[in-house]
Amino acid sequence: MLKQLRILVSGRTWSSSLRHCSGFVSRMRLVNQLKQDDAACAAALQTGSIFLFHRLNPLLQRIPNGTFRPATLHSTEVQAVLQRLGAEGSLLQDSVLIGCSEQNQAQFCLDVGQLDQAAVEEVCDGKFIALRKAFFLLTGAEAPLVAKAQALLRWHQTNGFCSATGQPTQRNQSGSQRVCSSSGIVYYPTMSPVVIVLVSDGKRCLLGRQSSFPKGMYSALAGFCDMGETLEEALCREVAEEAGLQVHSISYSGSQHWPFPHSSFMLGCHAAVRPEHSQLSVDHSELEDARWFSLQEVSAALRLQAPPPRGAPPPLWLPPKHAVAHRLIREWAERQSD
Numbered sequence: 399m400l401k402q403l404r405i406l407v408s409g410r411t412w413s414s415s416l417r418h419c420s421g422f423v424s425r426m427r428l429v430n431q432l433k434q435d436d437a438a439c440a441a442a443l444q445t446g447s448i449f450l451f452h453r454l455n456p457l458l459q460r461i462p463n464g465t466f467r468p469a470t471l472h473s474t475e476v477q478a479v480l481q482r483l484g485a486e487g488s489l490l491q492d493s494v495l496i497g498c499s500e501q502n503q504a505q506f507c508l509d510v511g512q513l514d515q516a517a518v519e520e521v522c523d524g525k526f527i528a529l530r531k532a533f534f535l536l537t538g539a540e541a542p543l544v545a546k547a548q549a550l551l552r553w554h555q556t557n558g559f560c561s562a563t564g565q566p567t568q569r570n571q572s573g574s575q576r577v578c579s580s581s582g583i584v585y586y587p588t589m590s591p592v593v594i595v596l597v598s599d600g601k602r603c604l605l606g607r608q609s610s611f612p613k614g615m616y617s618a619l620a621g622f623c624d625m626g627e628t629l630e631e632a633l634c635r636e637v638a639e640e641a642g643l644q645v646h647s648i649s650y651s652g653s654q655h656w657p658f659p660h661s662s663f664m665l666g667c668h669a670a671v672r673p674e675h676s677q678l679s680v681d682h683s684e685l686e687d688a689r690w691f692s693l694q695e696v697s698a699a700l701r702l703q704a705p706p707p708r709g710a711p712p713p714l715w716l717p718p719k720h721a722v723a724h725r726l727i728r729e730w731a732e733r734q735s736d
């Protein structure tokens with residue numbers, strides 16, 4: 399049975415236009431409509447749920463089983479918090495639309511950075527935690543949703559002025575765009591495309607590390623796409639630059655929004671080199687090290703559960719499960735074992 403949406407738009411209910419759609423389709427259409435229709439979005443905010451942030455740090459709550467979840471407040475609860483802490487009720491209007499729950503409830507995020515952090519934490523029974531930590535405390539779909547929310551809030555905080563005229567930009571109600579008040583130029587939130595590739599020579603896979611990585615950690619090779627490049631061109635260039643290899647047989651695996659340090663759009667691929675052309679020539683200005691790893695070494699690293707103790711890193715430590723790099727490495731190991 400389809401859940402019926404009951405937000406009044408232009409004198410008709412959503413339920414009439416979406417009655418024949420699946421739950422997924424109706425959710426996608428609702429979000430798309432809310433991006434375009436300020437009045438509908440303002441109405442949805444009154445009944446929506448809100449993820450709070452403080453200077454871009456999400457508010458998390460510990461739940462009885464010891465895990466964490468993002469604090470999700472109803473907009474009336476947020477109003478009550480604002481009132482109790484002496485903030486303007488109009489602050490709620492700064493909320494940015496991030497999606498729609500499976501119960502067809504619009505989801506928003508709001509940065510309350512101008513309020514006292516400890517006071518909000520106390521009233522909401524939660525803690526604002528830096529995204530670099532919070533992202534890995536969360537599981538399932540919550541981690542990417544919180545990352546998306548932070549990325550949108552950051553984009554609004556840093557795009558208040560038009561880069562052509564220097565004049566202020568105004569956001570629409572959902573926060574899906576900003577418009578220059580003088581020139582009418584429309585700005586949309588952006589992500590930087592990054593190609594990430596797991597290269598194999600048939601028996602081994604190529605992993606590299608930067609000096610900033612934790613000791614023992616190696617990852618798939620990654621790099622930002624240059625303007626005008628295709629995914630394949632960027633991938634071949636990055637592997638040539640960083641490892642001195644020429645790859646072939648590129649296949650796409652999957653993608654991911656990666657919030658660190660800013661919004662990257664990670665495009666994950668596999669690629670191959672011929673065993674006779676697998677001699678590495680590492681560019682040490684880009685990578686501290688890059689090496690070929692055997693299936694045995696990779697499988698042992700995939701079996702490690704907890705982060706390594708400080709001072710005693712294992713021979714190989716892989717990126718966390720949330721990272722597309724982890725997925726590429728696991729896929730490669732599974733294919734080798736087939």
Ligand SMILES: NC(=O)C1=CN([C@@H]2O[C@H](COP(=O)(O)OP(=O)(O)OC[C@H]3O[C@@H](n4cnc5c(N)ncnc54)[C@H](O)[C@@H]3O)[C@@H](O)[C@H]2O)C=CC1
Pocket residue numbers: 590592594608617618620621622623654656658659660662664717721722723724
């Ligand atoms: N989710 C995952 O599994 C992984 C994600 N990553 C991410 O991929 C991205 C790229 O990785 P690396 O190349 O190793 O990063 P990096 O941070 O070493 O960047 C390399 C260089 O690219 C340039 N750069 C920075 N931002 C740029 C932009 N927006 N457009 C074009 N060039 C830019 C700078 O000169 C920088 O020094 C990083 O954001 C990193 O966090 C990297 C590995 C795994």
